[in-house]
Amino acid sequence: MSIKNWTKEEIMEVYNTPLMELIYRASEVHKQHHTIGEVQISSLLSIKTGGCPEDCAYCPQAARYHTEVKVHKLMSVPEVSEAADNAKAGGASRMCLGAAWREVRDNKDFDKVLDMVKTINSKGLEVCATLGMVTEDQAKKLAEAGLYAYNHNIDTSEENYNNIISTRTYDDRLNTIDNVRKAGLTVCSGGIIGMGESEKDRVGMLYTLSLLRPQPESVPINALVAVEGTPLEDQPPVPIWDMVRMIATARIVLPKTAVRLSAGRLSMSMEGQALCFMAGANSIFAGEKLLTTPNPLYNQDMEMFRILGLTSKKAFADVKAEEVAG
Ligand code: SAM
Ligand code: DTB
Ligand code: SF4
Numbered sequence: 001m002s003i004k005n006w007t008k009e010e011i012m013e014v015y016n017t018p019l020m021e022l023i024y025r026a027s028e029v030h031k032q033h034h035t036i037g038e039v040q041i042s043s044l045l046s047i048k049t050g051g052c053p054e055d056c057a058y059c060p061q062a063a064r065y066h067t068e069v070k071v072h073k074l075m076s077v078p079e080v081s082e083a084a085d086n087a088k089a090g091g092a093s094r095m096c097l098g099a100a101w102r103e104v105r106d107n108k109d110f111d112k113v114l115d116m117v118k119t120i121n122s123k124g125l126e127v128c129a130t131l132g133m134v135t136e137d138q139a140k141k142l143a144e145a146g147l148y149a150y151n152h153n154i155d156t157s158e159e160n161y162n163n164i165i166s167t168r169t170y171d172d173r174l175n176t177i178d179n180v181r182k183a184g185l186t187v188c189s190g191g192i193i194g195m196g197e198s199e200k201d202r203v204g205m206l207y208t209l210s211l212l213r214p215q216p217e218s219v220p221i222n223a224l225v226a227v228e229g230t231p232l233e234d235q236p237p238v239p240i241w242d243m244v245r246m247i248a249t250a251r252i253v254l255p256k257t258a259v260r261l262s263a264g265r266l267s268m269s270m271e272g273q274a275l276c277f278m279a280g281a282n283s284i285f286a287g288e289k290l291l292t293t294p295n296p297l298y299n300q301d302m303e304m305f306r307i308l309g310l311t312s313k314k315a316f317a318d319v320k321a322e323e324v325a326g
Pocket of ligand 3: 056099
């Protein structure tokens with residue numbers, strides 16, 4: 001069955017459906033394409049922190065804002081290997097490496113990242129990376145090293161993009177996503193709500209994502225973590241109802257995609273998160289830190305999994321090994 005080409009008007013109609021009906025519809029789509037209650041756990045690791053030349057208004061790692069983030073040069077391969085062991089012991093099936101870079105450069109640091117990818121991959125974890133813009137050639141090298149997915153968010157609608165970032169364009173972002181695809185990697189791309197955007201912008205972002213062919217395998221929906229020192233420090237918290245609406249709409253327009261309830265969970269109740277899972281979220285970042293900001297404690301998340309009857313999705317590599325073993 002071919003994927004529907006949604007119009008902005010149709011997506012807006014979905015977004016504005018009465019909430020209970022919207023959750024019900026999203027839940028039906030979810031059941032058709034996914035296992036209810038199965039949630040993928042990803043672990044995040046900031047391998048190079050702060051000092052970024054870009055001006056993303058939400059980001060505590062941009063060098064030009066005065067935040068409490070301490071700059072840290074690229075981690076060593078053994079340090080990353082140890083972090084991967086800990087993430088695996090904690091039940092993560094995917095590990096995402098983040099670097100505060102504008103773009104990847106062909107230098108020793110990139111070679112080191114390729115080594116990190118090989119090392120984590122050999123442990124049976126899916127490896128994902130988010131390193132800024134990449135060329136097709138760099139994406140191919142990452143794929144050869146065993147990278148599973150590349151995260152590159154479009155962040156908001158095309159119309160709102162310039163209000164949030166001026167140091168690169170929407171087309172730059174789409175171009176990197178295209179390079180990632182051409183290299184045969186899976187695509188992870190989503191955005192943030194709570195930056196002062198309109199409903200039209202939220203719908204516009206989902207519209208752009210829904211039109212990608214193939215659609216992204218995973219779409220993170222972040223609630224802004226307003227960090228002191230960034231231009232968005234005074235943004236009020238996103239109402240949980242907006243998050244539920246956004247996730248439900250994403251689930252309906254991106255039926256097969258893993259929709260990730262990403263940043264901002266620390267400010268959400270367990271009941272609020274339960275509604276997000278009901279509306280089709282089937283992936284989270286677990287571990288006490290996202291890249292630079294806090295996230296719920298691992299034990300708290302495990303308690304939530306127990307209470308809600310959620311199970312963690314196995315890594316692709318582990319499922320394959322079990323199939324082979326019979
Ligand atoms: N530098 C790379 C880039 O921008 O693609 C990779 C790292 S960057 C921190 C990855 C994503 O994290 C951003 O695209 C944004 O969507 C998200 N993010 C950053 N700061 C955030 C914040 N304060 N609240 C919510 N999401 C945030
Ligand atoms: C994504 O969409 N969210 C993650 C991941 N991709 C790299 C990052 C969230 C960062 C939140 C702010 C911080 O901790 O610095
Ligand atoms: Fe740099 Fe990425 Fe933060 Fe933008 S989001 S300032 S590119 S680390």
